[in-house]
Amino acid sequence: MSVLYTGAALVLLLTVVLGLVRVFRKPGSADSLLAVLLFGSTGVALLLVLGKGLGWSWTLDVALAFALLTAVLGVAFVLRGWPGDGTDVEDLRR
Amino acid sequence: MIVLDVLTGLLLCAAAFFFVSGTVGLLRLPDIYSRLHALTKADNVGLGLTVVALMLQAESWSEVFKLVLIYAMVLSASATVCYLIGNEAHRRGQRPRRSGAN
């Protein structure tokens, strides 16, 4: 049974990786954070499944903290952290 | 209890499917609004299925309660943040992409 949970956790981790590809492929500024915010739900599921697979019930608390703080981050992003328009590329090789 | 185990397995597989499809939506869909749509819907269905699957295996009522609480929080947060992002994107002049137009 625990193999099932671990396998599910691995699949979820791989979807996170797949989503990260998106972050790096296109520069669309707001979108990249969108991907990360929605790791919120994937991450919560990942923690829940992983904790079940390892047999630790405290991962529920971690998942709850995770869910709540991702909400804070999302609101903070929209209200105070949205990058301006225009090209946002800083020149690394000044 | 074997029935419950099989049910959990099926639910987890379905959840994984929804998570993967949400991510595929993020990768493939053309504009921010449709991506928001895909992600919030699919991921929340996926999380819901996961939560149900784990509830079937829960050892105590407090575990069930916490699972429900977590799901409720993620649902309300992602629905609102989805709205906030869409609203802000619209306010900043990002237009939804229509089929046929650019």
Added chain:
Amino acid sequence: MMYFDDRLYLIAGAALITIGLYALLAHRHFLRRILALNVMGSGVFMVLITYSARTAGSIPDPVPHAMVITGIVVSICATGLALVLAECVQALTGRTELSDERETSEHTGARPDTSDEQHQDQSP
């Protein structure tokens, strides 16, 4: 005993430390340096936690855990303070990086307040 390969985690911790140090030395932008310090911190935490997970006891060693919790909270406070300092420097000098000694001497009259920063840098 739960199975895990501690070598993977130790190598990852070392990699995080090195990457952070590299960015700290190679980039000049304040934010990059602040992020670099955070990444280095995470690397150190990872090494500590891995050690505590592989001690002989029945549960992981709680002392490094306590140290890391302290470290996490202190590092966010340091980050917050550093960000405010960086914004102040930017507001005063228009730069998002610390200027070199050499340059400051060229523009001393224009930016008197940078001397504060430099002084802080040099004091041990």
Added chain:
Amino acid sequence: MLYLFDLVLLVVIVLLAWRSLNDADLFRGTVSFIALGLLIAVAWVRLRAPDVALAEAAVGSGLTGALILSALVRMRRRGRDAPRPNHAGGAIPRRLIGVLLLALFLCLCGAMLRLAQWPEGLTETALAELPASGVSNPVTAVLLNYRSYDTLLEVAVLLLAIVGVWSLRRAEWPGDVRESYPLLMPLLRIVLPTLVLAAAYVLWIGTSKPGGAFQGGALAGGAFVLMLLGGFGRRALRHRYRMRVALSCGLLVFIAASVGTMLLTGEILRYPAGFAGHWILAIEAAALISIACTLGLLYLGGRPEEAGDGTPVNRSVNGSKNGSMGR
């Protein structure tokens, strides 16, 4: 299967760390950093460090990410740098740094992999003293009993950080957004009480299970940030003493406890036998309030304008273009 999971997780963590620090776009770098925080919390879970995972889940990704994002946006709004005159000379070439650090990396790996595989550690010592420590979570016992000096000084460091921020500048107020985002209020109505409740729960459970003042304080700090974003708390912050008391109560209670224990038992922070749990919970409750206020005010990024202030430097609300630099 778990091995594969670890491998993927760590490879992604290292790659994300690289990208977050070396991405040409600073915003994208910050986003990678936030994702890195999320994954590191998963790594702590894997390493069976529940208290650390809780702290990281609350602080590492959420609050640090929010702090850095808002600072990034404010710095960008102030404009880009003027081009630097003749920078090229003088700096150490990157390739040299790279080679040296590669050597450092190899040395680190070699040194760490050679250390004893299953050393004694302090686990047994910590567990042996646990019944007398007043709590049954060993990490809380370390933080507030065995090594409570450390924690005392840490609470002092938090206060110092706020003193530093407050002496540097005044806060830029988040504008009132309730009009423009009508759906924000329902979210706050749901999430704020849950955050506060979760903070209290984590504090309470911290005596016996993973949790404690820092984790609870981080959750409550998240509540504070959310409240500020929603435009609440302005009047409370304008009050001259209320905020200062809240910020320093952790340190004050801790010092009072040190003095009290010294009078009662003759040694600083040696709790009277049998009552250690009560002392610890009292200190933790005060520390939680201070930590929450510290984190919230760090997000505000400056000294809030007070009722008695002579010069209202920055009255402007929504998105003031220039950062205020009150001195």
